[in-house]
Amino acid sequence: MRAAIVVFPGSNRDGDVARALRLAGAEVVKVWHTETSLPDGTDLAVLPGGFSYGDYLRCGAIAGRAGAMDAVRAHAARGGLVIGICNGFQILCESGLLPGVLMRNVDRRFICHRQMLRVERADTRFTSAYAKGQVIDVCVAHGEGNYFADADTIARLEGEGRVAFRYSDADGNLTVDANRNGSLNSIAGIYSEKLNVLGMMPHPENFVEGLVGGTDGRGLFESLAA
Amino acid sequence: MKARIIVTLKTGVLDPQGKAIEAALSSFGISGVEGVRQGKVFDVEIADTDAASAETTLKSACEKLLANTVVENYEIEIV
Numbered sequence: 572m573r574a575a576i577v578v579f580p581g582s583n584r585d586g587d588v589a590r591a592l593r594l595a596g597a598e599v600v601k602v603w604h605t606e607t608s609l610p611d612g613t614d615l616a617v618l619p620g621g622f623s624y625g626d627y628l629r630c631g632a633i634a635g636r637a638g639a640m641d642a643v644r645a646h647a648a649r650g651g652l653v654i655g656i657c658n659g660f661q662i663l664c665e666s667g668l669l670p671g672v673l674m675r676n677v678d679r680r681f682i683c684h685r686q687m688l689r690v691e692r693a694d695t696r697f698t699s700a701y702a703k704g705q706v707i708d709v710c711v712a713h714g715e716g717n718y719f720a721d722a723d724t725i726a727r728l729e730g731e732g733r734v735a736f737r738y739s740d741a742d743g744n745l746t747v748d749a750n751r752n753g754s755l756n757s758i759a760g761i762y763s764e765k766l767n768v769l770g771m772m773p774h775p776e777n778f779v780e781g782l783v784g785g786t787d788g789r790g791l792f793e794s795l796a797a
Numbered sequence: 798m799k800a801r802i803i804v805t806l807k808t809g810v811l812d813p814q815g816k817a818i819e820a821a822l823s824s825f826g827i828s829g830v831e832g833v834r835q836g837k838v839f840d841v842e843i844a845d846t847d848a849a850s851a852e853t854t855l856k857s858a859c860e861k862l863l864a865n866t867v868v869e870n871y872e873i874e875i876v
Binding site: 628629633665671676677678719721 | 810811813814817861862863865867868
């Protein structure tokens with residue numbers, strides 16, 4: 572597995588995701604946002620968390636149109652794998668690679684806490700190390716994670732099984748309390764039509780080592796590196 | 798030539814900031830405000846002197862970057 576992490580001005584979780592990928596056995600390179608192509612043999616393009624361009628205009632809006640995103644789009648069109656985490660998810664939505672938009676959290680607060688997620692399917696390249704319906708303990712840290720799309724788009728995502736993760740309680744129930752940012756249908760992450768692009772607000776890369784509180788995030792990177 | 802672009806949230810899209818401002822106005826004793834929606838204004842200077850072609854340029858600026866048309870509308874005023 573060769574992973575290319577695209578770094579924008581203001582990205583700040585590139586080091587953490589690189590570490591998580593390396594622990595899972597992947598080979599990792601970083602790519603500056605002005606590059607117009609990804610390194611040869613790239614299997615996975617990664618858009619890390621952070622505050623690209625200071626969240627100016629809208630979160631992910633400027634990064635979504637950066638030169639390197641054309642390369643990411645071409646990689647995705649060839650069937651290559653792409654993952655965007657947190658700001659990376661916002662960038663994927665702004666770039667048009669995933670539908671919808673991440674709006675301001677419903678209670679207007681920046682939220683930063685441990686978060687249970689329900690894995691909606693385990694038959695994708697991102698989740699094969701998990702079981703369908705498994706509840707995993709990861710983290711969230713965002714001010715704009717409130718997933719919104721029009722009713723037709725939501726119906727299509729649900730109908731095509733493109734919801735990757737939902738905010739849940741420890742038993743996998745989708746409660747209002749578990750969905751702190753107010754996302755429609757408790758959506759925490761979605762796939763593209765061909766299931767090769769994943770965008771998610773929570774941070775699986777935070778929990779890959781017991782020393783820092785949990786290891787439930789490992790499954791995602793192990794699935795990718797498998 | 799100068800232009801003003803106004804970007805607003807579409808009807809029905811939740812606006813937590815607008816809601817907070819609405820609540821703040823009421824707490825400051827400004828009564829009678831029944832709703833606030835927050836938007837953005839961009840004052841743009843363009844080299845073009847032809848209004849029609851300037852509008853085409855600005856429309857593409859809105860579609861490509863300034864507005865996210867999933868949740869936002871935009872208006873262009875040549876001033």
